[in-house]
Amino acid sequence: MVKRLGLGGGRAALAATLLVAGGLLCGCTDSPPPAPTAAHGPAARVGSDTTPTPTPTPVPLDDQFEYLPPANTVLATGSFQDVTGRASGAVTVRVASDLKLDVELTGFSTSDESGVTIALSVDRFGPSAGAPTVPAVDLPLGVVYGAGGDTAFRIDTEGRRDRGDLSYFNSLEVVHEGGTVVAAAPLTWTVPDFYPGLRLVDSGPADYARGRVTDYRGRPASYEVWGNDNPGAVARRFGITLNQLLYLNPQVRRDSGLERDTRLNLSVDYR
Structure with a gap:
């Protein structure tokens, strides 16, 4: 027995994004979703109350790691x-x-x-x-x-x-x-790689992203928060989105700042 x-806790929060579950779990790499296109089919007649069905907006790739x-x-x-x-x-x-x-x-x-x-x-x-x-x-x-x-x-x-x-x-x-x-x-x-091929490149200190970077095997591995750094600026310094930075650092809250001298992970391979 x-x-x-x-x-x-409450109900599960895994269900936020379902669109990519099947492809990700089977180990496939989905291609980027197509851009919205006009609805197909006969055009609505003048005076008719029939309107074309709008095409759903694709889920941005940056938001697809909830599955x-x-x-x-x-x-x-x-x-x-x-x-x-x-x-x-x-x-x-x-x-x-x-x-x-x-x-x-x-x-x-x-x-x-x-x-x-x-x-x-x-x-x-x-x-x-x-x-x-x-x-x-x-x-x-x-x-x-x-x-x-x-x-x-x-x-x-x-x-x-x-x-x-x-x-x-x-x-x-x-x-x-x-x-x-x-x-x-x-x-x-067996959880899939939600950002396959993601590579971080350090463009150097910038406003609100002046912390010190430590490399591991030739790639940025960690970041030491400095002064009034904020997550958005740190993400831009390394050429990634805020969602990607949060994916690499699940301990960071989206709606909070960064505490000085704390460490962020920059390594995709060692997340």
């Missing part, structure tokens, strides 16, 4: 890799029947009977350890006591800054009381 633990996968779609998988024997089991992240998200632990066991916290984290383990990460805080899901077993944690994505795209979390961690990570499961995501 699977134990299911909830993470509070709604079908229920039961597997978004990520992983397994605990712990040589000390503190935890074992498999991890699956999938779309639930109510279109929220489930983080499922299968065959999970832990030797820590005092209770451990299960949390999604941007920390990297294994071959990608040390690579850049999004500067976002962990997402605690719940506490598991004793031997564990099969458990599912429910996530309601409504109102989240990341719009329900959790693929910037690189692992699921088992955290002992006191904050020590005793085991981790690196996650492999």
Whole structure:
């Protein structure tokens, strides 16, 4: 029997943009939507109350990274890799029947009977350890006591800054009381690349975008906010849109400013 633990919130916010779900989930790269064209068919007669049906306005590509996968779609998988024997089991992240998200632990066991916290984290383990990460805080899901077993944690994505795209979390961690990570499961995501081919080029300091840039393997990787920098100006400095900057930095609120000395992610590969 699977134990299911909830993470509070309202209805899911994944449903904002449905138009590209099918193509994205199958791994296809959609071409840009066609420009609006006049409605086809016979022209309305003079004196008639019949009018042509207007062509819907295509959804801008910048807004297409909100998407709604079908229920039961597997978004990520992983397994605990712990040589000390503190935890074992498999991890699956999938779309639930109510279109929220489930983080499922299968065959999970832990030797820590005092209770451990299960949390999604941007920390990297294994071959990608040390690579850049999004500067976002962990997402605690719940506490598991004793031997564990099969458990599912429910996530309601409504109102989240990341719009329900959790693929910037690189692992699921088992955290002992006191904050020590005793085991981790690196996650492999099937969520598509919403901005394929996106490349950032630093055009240099500008008004409201005067922060310091750090490169990684020859490309801009992070940005240190300076003074009264604002997200729109920072995006323009690197030749991207505000939506693309927010995609790279799901921890940033659209309607807020940037706090001095905080760090932004500029890496598409290491989002």
